[in-house]
Amino acid sequence: MHCAAAFWEIGGEAEAPAVLDALLQAMAQNSATANHVVACLDRMGSLAAPALPLLREQLSLPRRGGRFQSVDHDEELQRLGGTLLARLDPPAPVAPAPRTA
Incomplete structure:
Protein backbone atom coordinates (compact mmCIF):
# COMPACT_ATOMS: atom_id res chain seq x y z
CA MET A 1 0.00 0.00 0.00
CA HIS A 2 2.78 2.43 0.85
CA CYS A 3 4.62 1.44 -2.33
CA ALA A 4 1.46 1.98 -4.40
CA ALA A 5 0.99 5.43 -2.87
CA ALA A 6 4.63 6.29 -3.63
CA PHE A 7 4.20 4.95 -7.15
CA TRP A 8 1.25 7.33 -7.57
CA GLU A 9 3.30 10.28 -6.34
CA ILE A 10 6.11 9.45 -8.78
CA GLY A 11 4.23 8.13 -11.83
CA GLY A 12 0.98 10.04 -11.55
CA GLU A 13 -1.92 9.55 -13.92
CA ALA A 14 -0.17 7.02 -16.16
CA GLU A 15 0.14 4.63 -13.20
CA ALA A 16 -3.42 5.09 -11.92
CA PRO A 17 -4.77 1.63 -12.91
CA ALA A 18 -1.95 -0.27 -11.19
CA VAL A 19 -2.00 1.98 -8.14
CA LEU A 20 -5.77 1.76 -7.82
CA ASP A 21 -5.68 -2.03 -8.07
CA ALA A 22 -3.04 -2.28 -5.35
CA LEU A 23 -4.85 0.14 -3.06
CA LEU A 24 -8.20 -1.62 -3.40
CA GLN A 25 -6.62 -4.99 -2.72
CA ALA A 26 -4.85 -3.62 0.34
CA MET A 27 -8.06 -2.14 1.74
CA ALA A 28 -10.11 -5.27 1.02
CA GLN A 29 -7.52 -7.60 2.56
CA ASN A 30 -6.44 -5.50 5.54
CA SER A 31 -8.83 -2.92 6.96
CA ALA A 32 -5.99 -1.37 8.97
CA THR A 33 -4.75 0.18 5.70
CA ALA A 34 -8.03 2.06 5.12
CA ASN A 35 -6.87 5.49 6.34
CA HIS A 36 -3.76 5.41 4.16
CA VAL A 37 -5.67 4.06 1.16
CA VAL A 38 -8.40 6.70 1.39
CA ALA A 39 -5.80 9.46 1.75
CA CYS A 40 -4.11 8.30 -1.47
CA LEU A 41 -7.47 7.95 -3.24
CA ASP A 42 -8.16 11.54 -2.25
CA ARG A 43 -4.89 12.65 -3.85
CA MET A 44 -5.79 10.70 -7.00
CA GLY A 45 -8.94 12.78 -7.47
CA SER A 46 -11.34 11.68 -10.22
CA LEU A 47 -9.08 8.75 -11.15
CA ALA A 48 -10.15 7.12 -7.88
CA ALA A 49 -13.78 6.81 -9.01
CA PRO A 50 -13.54 3.00 -9.52
CA ALA A 51 -12.96 2.75 -5.75
CA LEU A 52 -16.39 4.17 -4.92
CA PRO A 53 -18.16 0.80 -4.42
CA LEU A 54 -15.56 -0.41 -1.91
CA LEU A 55 -15.48 2.97 -0.22
CA ARG A 56 -19.27 2.99 0.15
CA GLU A 57 -19.14 -0.56 1.52
CA GLN A 58 -16.48 0.34 4.07
CA LEU A 59 -18.28 3.50 5.21
CA SER A 60 -21.55 1.61 5.65
CA LEU A 61 -20.01 -0.76 8.20
CA PRO A 62 -20.94 -0.06 11.81
CA ASP A 89 -20.17 10.95 -6.85
CA PRO A 90 -22.26 14.04 -6.13
CA PRO A 91 -26.02 13.55 -5.89
CA ALA A 92 -27.92 14.06 -9.12
CA PRO A 93 -29.66 17.41 -9.36
CA VAL A 94 -33.33 17.30 -8.59
CA ALA A 95 -35.49 18.20 -11.56
CA PRO A 96 -38.05 20.92 -10.89
CA ALA A 97 -41.62 19.72 -10.51
CA PRO A 98 -43.73 20.17 -13.62
CA ARG A 99 -45.95 23.22 -13.57
CA THR A 100 -49.62 22.68 -13.67
CA ALA A 101 -51.96 25.13 -15.29
Missing part, protein backbone atom coordinates in the same frame (compact mmCIF):
# COMPACT_ATOMS: atom_id res chain seq x y z
CA ARG A 63 -17.24 -0.20 12.66
CA ARG A 64 -14.29 0.09 10.32
CA GLY A 65 -10.78 -1.17 10.92
CA GLY A 66 -8.68 1.87 10.19
CA ARG A 67 -5.38 2.48 11.87
CA PHE A 68 -5.26 0.84 15.29
CA GLN A 69 -9.08 0.61 15.30
CA SER A 70 -9.24 3.84 17.30
CA VAL A 71 -12.23 6.16 17.38
CA ASP A 72 -10.15 9.11 16.17
CA HIS A 73 -8.86 7.21 13.16
CA ASP A 74 -12.34 5.87 12.39
CA GLU A 75 -13.76 9.40 12.49
CA GLU A 76 -10.94 10.60 10.23
CA LEU A 77 -11.69 7.76 7.81
CA GLN A 78 -15.41 8.61 7.80
CA ARG A 79 -14.72 12.32 7.24
CA LEU A 80 -12.24 11.87 4.42
CA GLY A 81 -14.23 9.02 2.87
CA GLY A 82 -17.43 11.07 2.96
CA THR A 83 -15.66 14.04 1.39
CA LEU A 84 -14.23 11.82 -1.32
CA LEU A 85 -17.64 10.28 -2.04
CA ALA A 86 -19.27 13.70 -2.26
CA ARG A 87 -16.58 14.95 -4.63
CA LEU A 88 -16.51 11.90 -6.91
